Amino acid sequence: MAIDSDYVKQMATQLASYEVQASLTKANRNQSNYKAQLTAMGSLETALKTFSTSVKGLKGVDKSVLTNTATFSSEGFATAKVGTTAVAGNYQFFVEQLAGAHQVALEGLTDADIPTSGDLVIGQGAGSFTIDLSSIDTDGTAGNSLAELAAAINAATDNTGVNATLVRSNGNVSLVLASEKTGASNAISLSTSGVAAGAFDTAVGAPRELSAAKDAKVRLGGATGMLLTNSSNTFDNIIDGVSMSFTKAHAVGETPLSVTVGRDDKATKDKVQGFVNAINSLFSTFDSLTASGGENASRGVLAGDSSIRSIEGMLNKVLRTEFGGVTLMEMGIVADRFGKLTIDTARFEKAIAANPEGLDKLFNAKDALLDTIDKNVAVYTTGPNNLMKARKETLNTMLRRVDDQFDGIQKQYDNYYTRYLKQYTNMMQTMSAMEQTFGMF
Numbered sequence: 001m002a003i004d005s006d007y008v009k010q011m012a013t014q015l016a017s018y019e020v021q022a023s024l025t026k027a028n029r030n031q032s033n034y035k036a037q038l039t040a041m042g043s044l045e046t047a048l049k050t051f052s053t054s055v056k057g058l059k060g061v062d063k064s065v066l067t068n069t070a071t072f073s074s075e076g077f078a079t080a081k082v083g084t085t086a087v088a089g090n091y092q093f094f095v096e097q098l099a100g101a102h103q104v105a106l107e108g109l110t111d112a113d114i115p116t117s118g119d120l121v122i123g124q125g126a127g128s129f130t131i132d133l134s135s136i137d138t139d140g141t142a143g144n145s146l147a148e149l150a151a152a153i154n155a156a157t158d159n160t161g162v163n164a165t166l167v168r169s170n171g172n173v174s175l176v177l178a179s180e181k182t183g184a185s186n187a188i189s190l191s192t193s194g195v196a197a198g199a200f201d202t203a204v205g206a207p208r209e210l211s212a213a214k215d216a217k218v219r220l221g222g223a224t225g226m227l228l229t230n231s232s233n234t235f236d237n238i239i240d241g242v243s244m245s246f247t248k249a250h251a252v253g254e255t256p257l258s259v260t261v262g263r264d265d266k267a268t269k270d271k272v273q274g275f276v277n278a279i280n281s282l283f284s285t286f287d288s289l290t291a292s293g294g295e296n297a298s299r300g301v302l303a304g305d306s307s308i309r310s311i312e313g314m315l316n317k318v319l320r321t322e323f324g325g326v327t328l329m330e331m332g333i334v335a336d337r338f339g340k341l342t343i344d345t346a347r348f349e350k351a352i353a354a355n356p357e358g359l360d361k362l363f364n365a366k367d368a369l370l371d372t373i374d375k376n377v378a379v380y381t382t383g384p385n386n387l388m389k390a391r392k393e394t395l396n397t398m399l400r401r402v403d404d405q406f407d408g409i410q411k412q413y414d415n416y417y418t419r420y421l422k423q424y425t426n427m428m429q430t431m432s433a434m435e436q437t438f439g440m441f
Contacts, residue, residue, distance in 0.1 A: 016416035054278035073258035086241030102213035118195035183231025324361025
């Protein structure tokens, strides 16, 4: 009988596979579980980071869920930034004059007119800085140019806030000096020291004023009201909690700008709703990942996971905590029977009408709701040793161990296969020899 090598290989494969089947099934099951958990942890981390971003968008030194607004009677005269401490009311502003930045020009000069010795002294308000004309030559021509002078002014380490540029027209070049800041206190003055009489000294002594250094002048209460002045067009806290930037002056006899400051309940509710949506979305992710399963629903990959229970427990505790003397429930933000937050509109509007500062303190005060949530969530998502990273590293370690197990199983399989192949080959050879012996009789 001839040896059937295909049969021998088939039997060796079947028996070797049987020997490692239990170990292979267990390794495949573990690999599938670890990969599913790793994917789920990635989804959880993404959900936490998305929620954290939403929280950060509501918190900050100049942020609040409580929104006040300013309404203008005319557009184009001003913009306003209204804080939480703004007092509701109507205010009249007459913009008499906008602030201006000083700008002067040295005209009629050529490169040959720029001295190679002496100093140009540029004053601005109470300060000044000096340009040493003997040190501004950068091209090695032993002479100075208007461009080199402008570059030296702009590069001066003690420059008080003056920009220099060259303006060209019909072959004539003028050196223009402009203050970076507006206001009368930032006016530019020019003088020379040790410079010989000539065109440069004359131009410095009588520059052309292109725009005057002016303070903004605004009258509160109309054209004859209280005069308010500022070096900038932006008046910080011109009224408690209200900063305004004026962009256009009124003409004589023109109607003053009327500004109405008041609470914007819709915008406030929208911000709170944004928080509610963010935390409900996070809780929905928790529910999906930890579902207990049943006849018509599959079990969540992280069902019973201690990490999620810890995060969810922390958030539920914070959401029930009192901050600034009030709770979410007292401000009309309540949990439904599924544990999700919702805004009871009637209670919410009544609460902020009675205690608007309470809402601000609840959400935005230092170490209040948003601060507390942000700090607690950061433990899981930020830093080199955050808990999400540690958990994923653990799962990746387990997956590498499974890979090692697969390598070991493959070696076991190869050994079993070789052994059974040899045994079946020997058996077939023995049977063939016996058949030949029987054939002799």
